[in-house]
Structures are given as structure tokens and as C-alpha cells.
Amino acid sequence: MAGKKRVAPLRRWSPRKRGPSAAVPDVLDSRLRGNERESPGALYRLMAWLSPAYPVGAFSYSSGIEWTVEAGDIKDAATLRAWLSVMLAEGGGSCDAVLFAHAHRAAGAGDEAALHRVAELGAAFAPTKERHLETTAQGHAFIEATRAAWPCAALDTLKAIWDGPVAYPVAVAVAAAGHGIVLAPALAAYLQAVAANWVSAGVRLVPLGQTDGQRVLAALEPIVAATVDRALKASLDDIGSAAFRADLASARHETQYTRLFRS
Numbered sequence: 001m002a003g004k005k006r007v008a009p010l011r012r013w014s015p016r017k018r019g020p021s022a023a024v025p026d027v028l029d030s031r032l033r034g035n036e037r038e039s040p041g042a043l044y045r046l047m048a049w050l051s052p053a054y055p056v057g058a059f060s061y062s063s064g065i066e067w068t069v070e071a072g073d074i075k076d077a078a079t080l081r082a083w084l085s086v087m088l089a090e091g092g093g094s095c096d097a098v099l100f101a102h103a104h105r106a107a108g109a110g111d112e113a114a115l116h117r118v119a120e121l122g123a124a125f126a127p128t129k130e131r132h133l134e135t136t137a138q139g140h141a142f143i144e145a146t147r148a149a150w151p152c153a154a155l156d157t158l159k160a161i162w163d164g165p166v167a168y169p170v171a172v173a174v175a176a177a178g179h180g181i182v183l184a185p186a187l188a189a190y191l192q193a194v195a196a197n198w199v200s201a202g203v204r205l206v207p208l209g210q211t212d213g214q215r216v217l218a219a220l221e222p223i224v225a226a227t228v229d230r231a232l233k234a235s236l237d238d239i240g241s242a243a244f245r246a247d248l249a250s251a252r253h254e255t256q257y258t259r260l261f262r263s
Helices: 019-023 026-038 042-049 065-071 077-090 092-109 112-124 129-149 153-161 168-178 183-205 210-219 221-233 244-253
Strands: none
Touching: 042 168, 042 183, 065 183, 065 244, 077 092, 077 183, 077 210, 077 221, 077 244, 092 112, 092 153, 092 168, 092 183, 092 221, 112 129, 112 153, 112 168, 129 153, 129 168, 129 244, 153 168, 168 183, 183 210, 183 221, 210 221
């Protein structure tokens, strides 16, 4: 009709157009949406299992951050962000992500030999005594709590085929696979929880304000997404760490005179 104004169609808002989310890969975004369709309870379970309230004792571990603060490597929000970026992308976070991916696939496929191999590697690859305690104590606590409240056959199978200590990422991955939770979002949630615990340790130790802590956590979002993307394509032979000072910090924490954390 003459004189009638045309109204432009509404554009779909995308979180990837602003802020830290800009680096989140499309493939992960699509898998997150797929997870919502395929497993309605997935988000609820992940939020429960990876909440600070879940009884795994995560708050008592710092992954060597306590020694790092005393040594002066971490002294403010910027240095905490830089340190944790390396731990996630090149250190323990990256190794955990590869173990998680392979444990999830093995449990989901019912491949007991592959699951045994991943569980064995997860227990053996901790670089220090304290990091071994950190991952296996949390792994054991997670399995016991989850078998009691959220039982599944995959966790029973893990207990049957492997009688050694279980690394935390392996435990969470097997539970996620056993409950039909898609790998990519489960792994992203796991790494976010690990990063949040590290940030919490830094906030208490430096100390930092809570808002600074949230800024650090927000800045780590693209690092988590990239680490997930690499882990989904990695083989077990790709496991390795280049965060040497983080491993030294963990080792030196064992003899630190005054300590708040167990690692």
C-alpha cells in the first residue's frame, strides 16, 4: 500500500557478538542446544554435581596457587587471570579435559578396556603428590556421593573394572555418560567449575574483591571453550603439560610453612 512504512525484520540476538563469549566456537554452541533437546535433566544434574555445595571438598584445594601467591607470581587480578589461563590451556586443565573426553566416550560406548586405560592414566599422570591427592580424593568423594544420590550403571562398571584411585575428571565424565549427558556441554561445565574453584582460591589468598574474581572468571570463558574444542579432537597421546611453574608450585606447596589449602 502506498505510503506504508516497511518494518525491518527482527534480528536474532547472538551472545557471540559481544564480550568474552565472542570466542565460543559455534560447534560447542550447537551441542549445548542439542543437549537441551536430548536430555532435559542434564542441566539440573550438571548444576548439582559441579556446585560448590557438592561434597567433594574442592574448596580445600588450590592446585599450588597458595604457594604462587606467597612467591609473588600472583598478586592481583591481572596476574591471577594470566596464571589460570596457562593452567587451563597448557597445564592441568588441558590434561583433565582430554581424560574427561576419553572417559566419557569409553563409558558411553560400554568399552571396558578403554575405560580401564583412561582410569589408569588419570591416576598415574598427576605431576606431584599433592595434585594426585587433589584429583583422586575428589574423584573418590564424587563417586561415593553420586552413586548414593544419582546411581547409574556406568559408575558401577567403573568400580568393577578399576580398583585403583579415580581422577576427578574421569569420575565426572563417567557419571555424565551414564546419565546420557552430551560430552561437550558436560566438559565445558566441568572446566568452568574447576576454573571457578581456582578463582575462589585466588580471591581468598591475594586477597581480591568478589567482583574482581568474577571479572577473572569471565575472562577465562574463551579459554575454557578453546580447551574443550581441542580436547574433543585430542588422542590420549596428546596429553601433556607446558605449565612447568604451576607443577613446581604444587611441589613446593608440600613444604610451605603456613598453609590454608591441602594443595
